[in-house]
Amino acid sequence: MGRLLNIVTPLHRMTKRDYLARMNDDKVTCMLKAKEYESDYWDGDRRFGYGGYRYLENRWTPVAKALIETYGLKDGSRVLDVGCGKAFLLYEMKKLLPGLELIGFDMSHHGVADAKPEVRDNLFLYRAQDAYPFGDKHFDLAISLATFHNLRLFELKTALAEVQRVGKQAYIMLESYRNERELFNLQCWALTAESFFDTAEWIWLYNHFGYTGDYEFIYME
Known part of the structure; x- marks a missing residue:
């Protein structure tokens, strides 16, 4: 196994969440939407997802800087973002290191279309659970943030294998829990998650499926 990192957690903790309010708001209907x-998930009412996922200057800069430093990226390095959404992270990485070769994909038409123009041409529509259209070790770094918990077990097997295959280095961040309170909060809050596993279970899955890259968990504290 790789390293347990702490890259996104500080950003995650900046957002306040009303867990019970989401659970009590016709949650099944909201989950389906x-x-x-698409647009309701990214930029519709908060009950359907982000409630307006807009670009905020420098919000993702600490994460971008940490990834560049942790993985020794330089001009000419290739980076893949699996489930990139609106690719704000890739945009921030490009601002810090203009010579990076960045590629991202996501299954959301709205997400890709609403990316910053500076990186939009480097994005395409694709699913994280399908075989990736790249050669072995094509990227210096393959990352995926807050995506893999939205996959089912048999889809996770493929996704983890593909990140491992195409990246010389890899980093995955996803939602997990460490105790009953965090599990309850996660079940209340999550709209799209298919896999609810505690930290030990995720690490077991990584080992079972042969993933040896780095990882991070965020928690609904």
């Missing part, structure tokens, strides 16, 4: 992953 969220799982379309």
